[in-house]
Amino acid sequence: MGIVVVGTVAFDTVETPFGKGENVLGGSATYFSTAASFFSEVSLVAVVGEDFPEEHVAFLRSREINLAGLQRIPGRTFHWSGRYGYDLNEAQTLDTQLNVLLAFKPQLPPAYRETDVLFLANIDPELQLEVLDQVTAPRLVACDSMNFWISSKPAALREVIKRVDIVLINEGEARMLTGEPNLIKAARSIIAMGCKRLVVKRGEYGVLMFTADTVFAAPAYPLEEVFDPTGAGDTFAGGFMGYLANTGDLSEEGIRQALVFGAVMASFNVEAFSLDRMKRLTYREIEARYRSFRQLTSFRDLPAP
């Protein structure tokens, strides 16, 4: 199974206590597809402007990402500027220049429409709905969203949640979406909106994954050096969905394993600015860190009763 991802390709300007990256490659679809490309075929849908350099296109192509859905239109590429303090969990947005994103109408090339797996990265939920209308019979659809859409387009977002299998969202956004301070109740309430599964991202505290009757908790990998958390959520989603697309195993066990691969990919991504760590990452390193994750979390069972 291959994956189609619809999202953004962007320039980021990011400041952290450890350095600054100016006009570096970013965007949800960029991070997602790069991470997913370690496990699966990926086809990208996004828009860039005339200023988007061939060097970045060449990088995505080097990851064998299908770029038939990458539109290039007149104007400048989406540009996000943000800053992180020592609490690397929360970005402060300094500037958002939507530019060509204002004219983005996701169009799936015909070859993409029969995809088995679809990821709707964090874009306007009305556009996410338009994408859902273009796919024929996906086996697995997941979406991300953010506080901005929760407050500005709640009805469209609820419609998206009803139509996808898996919702990935930050902890604070889960509370905001439901008005429920207790996260477990918030999770039940989101699943009651119609999705089958909810993944709550908690930054350095890891993730919780819910179905109507299961909960899975995975920590974040403890790192001594976190340089830049930008893209961690999308890299996580890319590893998660990429591994699932590769195995096709949608059992609880299969999905848990994929989730840990997502956490592994995110842990690498934050070790350097932009996609720099992804650019030199090997599959051998990924597997080694998966095994470290097992070491990190394993404890023995009680004897049978």
Added chain:
Amino acid sequence: MGIVVVGTVAFDTVETPFGKGENVLGGSATYFSTAASFFSEVSLVAVVGEDFPEEHVAFLRSREINLAGLQRIPGRTFHWSGRYGYDLNEAQTLDTQLNVLLAFKPQLPPAYRETDVLFLANIDPELQLEVLDQVTAPRLVACDSMNFWISSKPAALREVIKRVDIVLINEGEARMLTGEPNLIKAARSIIAMGCKRLVVKRGEYGVLMFTADTVFAAPAYPLEEVFDPTGAGDTFAGGFMGYLANTGDLSEEGIRQALVFGAVMASFNVEAFSLDRMKRLTYREIEARYRSFRQLTSFRDLPAP
């Protein structure tokens, strides 16, 4: 192996979004020894005033806690008042009446001095040092502390850390103690102070346990109803040390298992005010929740390389 715990027995007045408990039974040694009593013999060292009711003494006795070290002196019992908002991770202290605690000089009855396991709950580190001078050859010593002692008695606290095996501390306090925002670096720095093992408590996000060359992450048990987090840290420590005292297994595997029992005990404690949940808890429930913890965190390994 039995345990000796030195700490406080107190009255608490606690407000949470879900209710209020006035002048209820509290204190670090109370929570610790009650939790530990499900697994091991426990001997308590603390002080109360003339106002401490027989009913509470009877409860501790019903848990078979040895009270030879419970001093009763003229004056009123230590009283803490605090409030929690919807973010149940952080208490706001409204009032602290130290009362008899001002005169507390921990004296271990002769029968306590040869204890195998000692827990120094959160009290003045100078008193913790006096207790350390009274024990003969403990196999395992752990301590807790708090921000107040980190800033007011840093030298004594460092001396305690050097002389114990395990330090249990909150995440924010680990950062404060070391001046290091990265938690993994903070942990290394605390271990370099001379303890063998560090347990970092992260409230609803669970715990991380460090040695010089291992890390273990355990989530908090996800609960739909958290009524009162008071005493969660001491209940956690009680379950942890109580289980260790019972098995005597100080291997990494044994200590990890004990840590999960600690998390299990804390998860029960927050389900009701004061020690109300502990009062009706059964060992069968504890084991069932341990198994749920395994379900919550388990994921499959990769095939061998």
